[in-house]
Amino acid sequence: MTPVESCRTKEGRLEIEADVVVVGSGAGGAVIACELAEAGHKVVVLEEGPFVPALEHGQMRPSESLRHVWRGGAFTVAFGLGDTPHINVTMGRVVGGSSTVTGGVCFRVPGQVLSTWQRERGMTHLTESALEPYYASVEEAVHVETVPVNMRSKSTEHFVRGAEARGLVMKPIARNTDGCNGCGRCNFGCPHVAKMSVDVTYLPRAAAKGARIFADCLVERVIMKGDRAVGVEGRMANGKYGKPKDAFVVRAKRVVLSAGAAYTPLLLRRSGITGVSNQTGKNVTVHPGFRMIARFSDEVRGWAGAMQSAYTDSLEHEGITLMGLFVPPAVLAATMPGQGPELLRRAGTVKNLAIFGGIIHDEGGGRVWPGFGREPILTYRMAKHDRALIPRVIREMGEAFFAAGAKEVFTPILGAPGMDADAFRAFPFEDVKSRDIECSSQHPLGSCRMGMTPEHSVVDTVGKVWDTRELYVADGSMVPTSLGVNPQLAIMTLATRVAWHLRETPYLS
Amino acid sequence: MHLRKRPVLVGPFDVKTRDPLPVGDGTVRRARAVAEALFSSETEAPSPARLDWLVKELRGFVGHSGEDARRILALSLFAVTVLGPLLAFKIGFVSKSLSERRDILDKVEHGPLSTALLAVKAVLCILYFEHPDAAKEIGAPFECLVAGAPSHAHTEASR
Numbered sequence: 272m273t274p275v276e277s278c279r280t281k282e283g284r285l286e287i288e289a290d291v292v293v294v295g296s297g298a299g300g301a302v303i304a305c306e307l308a309e310a311g312h313k314v315v316v317l318e319e320g321p322f323v324p325a326l327e328h329g330q331m332r333p334s335e336s337l338r339h340v341w342r343g344g345a346f347t348v349a350f351g352l353g354d355t356p357h358i359n360v361t362m363g364r365v366v367g368g369s370s371t372v373t374g375g376v377c378f379r380v381p382g383q384v385l386s387t388w389q390r391e392r393g394m395t396h397l398t399e400s401a402l403e404p405y406y407a408s409v410e411e412a413v414h415v416e417t418v419p420v421n422m423r424s425k426s427t428e429h430f431v432r433g434a435e436a437r438g439l440v441m442k443p444i445a446r447n448t449d450g451c452n453g454c455g456r457c458n459f460g461c462p463h464v465a466k467m468s469v470d471v472t473y474l475p476r477a478a479a480k481g482a483r484i485f486a487d488c489l490v491e492r493v494i495m496k497g498d499r500a501v502g503v504e505g506r507m508a509n510g511k512y513g514k515p516k517d518a519f520v521v522r523a524k525r526v527v528l529s530a531g532a533a534y535t536p537l538l539l540r541r542s543g544i545t546g547v548s549n550q551t552g553k554n555v556t557v558h559p560g561f562r563m564i565a566r567f568s569d570e571v572r573g574w575a576g577a578m579q580s581a582y583t584d585s586l587e588h589e590g591i592t593l594m595g596l597f598v599p600p601a602v603l604a605a606t607m608p609g610q611g612p613e614l615l616r617r618a619g620t621v622k623n624l625a626i627f628g629g630i631i632h633d634e635g636g637g638r639v640w641p642g643f644g645r646e647p648i649l650t651y652r653m654a655k656h657d658r659a660l661i662p663r664v665i666r667e668m669g670e671a672f673f674a675a676g677a678k679e680v681f682t683p684i685l686g687a688p689g690m691d692a693d694a695f696r697a698f699p700f701e702d703v704k705s706r707d708i709e710c711s712s713q714h715p716l717g718s719c720r721m722g723m724t725p726e727h728s729v730v731d732t733v734g735k736v737w738d739t740r741e742l743y744v745a746d747g748s749m750v751p752t753s754l755g756v757n758p759q760l761a762i763m764t765l766a767t768r769v770a771w772h773l774r775e776t777p778y779l780s
Numbered sequence: 781m782h783l784r785k786r787p788v789l790v791g792p793f794d795v796k797t798r799d800p801l802p803v804g805d806g807t808v809r810r811a812r813a814v815a816e817a818l819f820s821s822e823t824e825a826p827s828p829a830r831l832d833w834l835v836k837e838l839r840g841f842v843g844h845s846g847e848d849a850r851r852i853l854a855l856s857l858f859a860v861t862v863l864g865p866l867l868a869f870k871i872g873f874v875s876k877s878l879s880e881r882r883d884i885l886d887k888v889e890h891g892p893l894s895t896a897l898l899a900v901k902a903v904l905c906i907l908y909f910e911h912p913d914a915a916k917e918i919g920a921p922f923e924c925l926v927a928g929a930p931s932h933a934h935t936e937a938s939r
């Protein structure tokens with residue numbers, strides 16, 4: 272058993288020394304902490320969110336998880352600019368970061384994306400074979416396995432049947448699970464500790480090797496001495512209602528920022544590090560996502576079964592990936608149109624509802640701006656080509672459900688009624704205003720993208736912030752383009768690459 | 781490998797007992813008025829006991845979700861209950877009858893403030909349908925989606 276310390280109960284100023292300080296304990300930060308602690312470095316991990324022991328997730332209802340484990344109760348928004356929907360961009364804020372609330376889906380960086388990195392970004396050394404040892408290390412650590420067909424929910428089975436009838440090739444998803452019983456509550460923390468998120472894999476390993484993990488600890492600034500990072504400072508959440516109060520300082524030989532794509536650029540900017548490229552906080556991709564709900568005459572009980580178990584990349588050439596998912600009945604009810612008796616009647620049909628999702632392999636256009644207080648402001652301007660894909664995603668998912676026998680679908684058009692097949696086909700999705708489209712994202716990436724030159728990127732390909740010394744980034748912000756698939760495995764793989772580089776790199780004297 | 785053979789992180793599990801930030805009475809009053817209409821039958825609002833439960837949960841939810849969530853909910857409620865009625869050529873929301881309130885919400889859902897209503901509806905529905913009786917009305921039990929769900933790991937580790 273290895274302890275996590277909460278700063279909530281500490282008093283007075285805290286000063287610590289370490290070899291490496293890691294800001295953020297999510298997919299990127301946990302890997303760095305573990306790899307470096309196991310290599311003998313003295314590591315301190317600072318996490319803004321609280322600590323929830325793996326065994327206790329089951330003690331929380333979904334709404335309790337949303338308020339304690341997700342950032343901002345999941346009320347985090349990228350404001351759409353121009354012809355773009357507002358996007359609900361969700362993140363975790365807890366020891367383990369967003370890794371704790373994933374559906375467990377794992378993808379390697381798709382071949383065509385790696386080719387783009389090589390061809391268009393000059394990162395010719397990032398080949399599948401060069402990345403193989405890092406993938407292998409991560410896949411073993413988090414136990415990536417394919418979801419067996421018998422664990423699919425009926426919701427997914429329905430969609431798969433319809434999609435296959437339309438000629439789409441449905442494939443099984445790989446997930447980081449061990450002993451999963453398909454109970455379907457992955458997004459609220461796995462109550463069976465079967466999802467191998469970093470809080471039950473990398474972080475315990477790091478702590479077992481002496482890494483200290485501090486929860487409720489908000490980093491506000493990197494301390495720079497000239498161009499060299501020498502630590503971080505911030506405040507502990509030990510004020511009234513957990514507001515930041517007493518200061519802390521961690522002096523370290525090396526600083527690794529892993530605060531996620533929305534927060535790492537903010538930390539760099541607030542520390543006065545903008546780089547020659549001025550790319551910090553720009554180029555954010557999000558994989559804009561859309562859901563389709565379908566009502567069947569039989570009972571679906573879509574919450575029973577692995578939450579995400581099948582996908583198709585048959586439309587990848589267009590920039591679309593369709594992906595299984597399920598959301599809790601209470602959340603499903605929330606997305607139903609109508610009020611009063613009409614809403615209650617629809618909510619009463621949740622056991623008959625199936626759901627599937629589609630994401631767009633986007634060009635980017637997102638930006639992280641410093642906000643007025645602690646939180647950033649996110650904006651997103653959708654590329655024309657991506658915007659044109661929204662009706663395509665909606666039509667494809669709806670048709671697949673109708674091909675499977677759905678009676679009615681509920682589209683992500685705000686206020687639109689349930690539609691039977693005829694109404695669906697006649698609906699002018701192409702003319703719907705962006706602001707009337709419900710859109711969500713779980714994959715903000717790229718705000719401190721890696722690259723070959725300081726003119727076009729924020730960090731180099733081992734995560735070093737250009738024109739600084741001993742300052743690194745290892746999280747979703749370094750991913751240089753949209754992936755078109757869920758990113759946690761890619762992030763952990765790139766973080767492993769950063770870590771293995773760091774463990775061989777002597778500290779500056 | 782089973783959990784008990786792995787090293788696990790231990791530490792204080794106190795999030796459920798932490799004090800939430802206070803939520804303004806205006807926000808709560810507006811939210812309750814929306815909830816009454818949202819979850820009403822043709823003629824009746826949900827029972828006061830269920831609404832009291834909802835309001836308590838709402839205070840906890842918003843109070844723990846941070847300043848930004850609090851601001852977004854307050855603004856969304858303002859949009860729905862102050863600007864929303866204007867779309868139905870009415871003024872005021874809280875004092876209106878249930879059917880008038882439902883009419884206003886309907887106008888909002890189909891108008892330029894639909895995103896604000898989505899935010900309000902999302903929080904209220906998520907909380908409302910977690911009430912054990914409301915959950916039953918829409919098809920519970922939901923297996924692991926309730927607090928205190930059985931956990932293999934839990935029993936194993938504590939054996």
Ligand SMILES: Cc1cc2nc3c(=O)[nH]c(=O)nc-3n(C[C@H](O)[C@H](O)[C@H](O)COP(=O)(O)OP(=O)(O)OC[C@H]3O[C@@H](n4cnc5c(N)ncnc54)[C@H](O)[C@@H]3O)c2cc1C
Nearest residue numbers: 295297299319368369373374375376490746747757758759
């Ligand atoms: C609901 C949901 C479902 C998802 N499902 C999947 C999936 O199935 N498959 C997949 O591949 N991906 C999934 N993702 C995405 C994946 O979880 C993220 O891409 C990944 O975890 C990002 O890693 P990261 O290290 O960049 O950031 P995070 O994992 O988000 O970690 C960043 C951490 O830094 C902390 N932090 C931020 N600022 C500070 C600060 N100033 N001081 C201290 N700490 C700070 C945050 O609180 C957070 O804990 C999902 C995400 C969500 C939200």
Ligand code: SF4
Nearest residue numbers: 451452454455457461
């Ligand atoms: S389906 Fe259930 S057991 Fe499996 S990983 Fe998700 S929460 Fe855990």
